[in-house]
Amino acid sequence: MNNTARTIYLASPYGFSAQWKRLLLPEFIGALEALGLEVWEPFARNGQVNLAEPGWAYRVAQRDLQDVRDADALFAIVNGTPPDEGVMVELGAAIALGKPTFLFRDDFRRCTDSEQYPLNLMLFAGLPELEWQKYVYSDVSEINDPQKALACWARS
Structure with missing residues (x-):
């Protein structure tokens, strides 16, 4: 068995705010690490840039x-x-690269034209047609739910 942990990229806007970075990101990172995953959080990995240096945005x-x-x-x-x-x-x-994708949304507002999905239907293009709900999380505690898709993927 390969001892290298699987890696998961944590795509979030929470690194833009000091408050969110301090209060929200650690909870997500901890839940993902509890599944044995190596979490790649872009603000921690690529945030060490000199904003005064030309071209910093392109490099990030x-x-x-x-x-x-x-x-x-x-x-x-x-x-x-x-x-x-x-x-x-x-x-x-x-999605275009064929990577497994998992979505988190605890925002109660709907943002869609679809009756089926709570968001733009294209965000679900990387999920299976049936049982797509197993790939969508509405509470951090669900991340470790052994019946949900992320925990199953992490174990496989």
Whole structure:
């Protein structure tokens, strides 16, 4: 058995706010690590840049995209109406690359034209048609639910 932990890219807008970074990110990172996953949180991995240096934004975007390519899966926090644009690009890239994707939304507002999905239907393009709900999380405590898709994937 390979002892290398599977990697999961945590796509979220929570690194832009000191309060969110301090209060929200650790809870998600801890829940994902409890599944034995190595969490790639882009603000921690690629946030050490000099914002005064020309071209910093391009380099950060390229590093984040490379991490999406290299990670085994992606966990996207899709709160907001609409959800964060950067998270949507990361999620779209992961779907296009055929990576397993998992969605978190505890925002009660609907953001969709579909009766079936709570968000734009394209965000569900990386999920199976049947039982897609197993890939969607509405509480951090569900991340470790052995019946949900992420825990099953982490064990496989």
